[in-house]
Amino acid sequence: MTTDWRDEAAWYDVFNPWGTSDDFYLDLVMSADRVLDVGCGTGTLLRRARDEGHPGRLCGLDPDKGRLARAQELDRAQDIEWVLGDAASANWDREFDLAVMTGHAFQELAADDVVRASLAAVRAALDAGGRFIFETRHPAKRPWEDWDGMSFTATNPDDGGVVTVSYKVLGVDGDVVETTETMVGQWWDEPQVGDGTMRFLGPGRLAAFLDEAGLVIAEQYGDWARAPLTDDSEEIITVAAGKG
Numbered sequence: 001m002t003t004d005w006r007d008e009a010a011w012y013d014v015f016n017p018w019g020t021s022d023d024f025y026l027d028l029v030m031s032a033d034r035v036l037d038v039g040c041g042t043g044t045l046l047r048r049a050r051d052e053g054h055p056g057r058l059c060g061l062d063p064d065k066g067r068l069a070r071a072q073e074l075d076r077a078q079d080i081e082w083v084l085g086d087a088a089s090a091n092w093d094r095e096f097d098l099a100v101m102t103g104h105a106f107q108e109l110a111a112d113d114v115v116r117a118s119l120a121a122v123r124a125a126l127d128a129g130g131r132f133i134f135e136t137r138h139p140a141k142r143p144w145e146d147w148d149g150m151s152f153t154a155t156n157p158d159d160g161g162v163v164t165v166s167y168k169v170l171g172v173d174g175d176v177v178e179t180t181e182t183m184v185g186q187w188w189d190e191p192q193v194g195d196g197t198m199r200f201l202g203p204g205r206l207a208a209f210l211d212e213a214g215l216v217i218a219e220q221y222g223d224w225a226r227a228p229l230t231d232d233s234e235e236i237i238t239v240a241a242g243k244g
Contacts, residue, residue, distance in 0.1 A: 006187045008194070009066035011163065012042045014154050016103065021135070022048070024237075025100050028133060030054055032098035036061065036125055038087050038118075038134075039105030041053040043071030047081050059096070060084055087118035092125035099125060101134035107198040110176050115199075119213035126242055132215060134200050135237045138222075139200035144169055144177045145233070161186055175200045201230065203236060215240040 003010050022045060029035050029049045033056040037046050040060030050058060059081040062068045072082045086103070087109065099122050109115045122132050137143050149183050151166035163185035170178040183192040201209070207217055218241045222233025230235060 003156070003158060003183075003200040005158070005161065007066055007070075008183070008192065011065070011072045011154065011156070011183070012067055012070070013044060014156060015165070016041070016044075018044070018048075021102065021187065023135070024224045025102050026052070028098060028100065029058075029239070032096075033057065034096045034098070034127075035059065036090070036092070036099040036122075038101040038106070038122060039063075040071060040082075040104065041067050041103065043068075043074065043082065044082065045100070045102060047071075047075060050077065050080060055135055057081070057096075059083060061090060070147065088114060088121055089120075090121035090125055094125070094127040094130075095128050096125050097127055099130070099132045101132075104135060104137060104198070107132045107136050107200065108196075110197045110199045115201075115209050116212060119209060119215065123213045123215055123242060128242065130242060132240045133238065135235050136201060136206065137198075138231075138233050138236050139175060140203050140231045141234050144172065144179075144198075144200075147179060163187075175202075175205075206236065206238065210238075210240050214243050216243050233243060 001063055025045055026048060029045065037060045040046060040062045041061050046058045046060050060071055061083045063086040065084060068082055068084055086184050109118050126132065139177050147167045148169040151164060153162050155162050163183055166182045168180045168227040170180060176197060181194045181196060210217060217238060219239040220229045221227060221237040222229040
């Protein structure tokens with residue numbers, strides 16, 4: 001398969017290599033029969049699950065056409081469902097045992113109405129006893145303060161071509177942070193600039209949104225080793241289940 005490195009989606013897995021968070025989610029996916037990956041990106045988690053022998057239903061949902069197309073292209077067996085759409089547009093009725101939202105994708109749900117609609121749709125997609133598991137960065141650590149001016153380089157595996165990625169924080173409004181990501185490399189005549197919006201919900205506000213959607217926090221961790229959540233935790237890893 002020839003990779004077009006002009007396409008941002010081609011860089012997604014290079015920028016997001018497999019790590020401890022993926023191991024955490026993979027264990028959960030392998031123990032569930034029917035799994036919905038909300039904001040699946042290029043589908044790495046679901047493909048790994050299938051490669052490791054997951055026999056059940058795997059479904060990836062993502063609003064980015066390029067990333068979803070790459071997920072479909074990389075799905076060698078063509079036995080994973082790939083659906084174009086965002087969390088709020090999910091339209092399943094009690095069809096999944098597990099829904100996950102990895103890679104801090106939950107933080108891209110910035111407005112209150114979007115958070116509510118997304119959680120309601122995920123709740124509706126879960127069967128009795130189903131769980132929704134996701135993570136957000138802990139606002140107490142104020143991680144955005146380290147992002148402005150941060151940069152890194154990455155190399156594509158085909159020819160060793162290097163891309164430089166840099167970040168700028170445009171502003172902070174309450175718990176919402178506006179950023180830009182800029183990619184520079186030989187594949188583009190001009191820098192490729194993308195805007196980003198991330199919301200940093202604290203544990204209390206997060207619990208309130210889940211409660212409105214008919215979800216209750218079953219467990220919450222502060223890191224991928226399942227340490228207790230504290231104000232010093234960098235992550236808020238939430239395991240939510242339906243009420244009743």
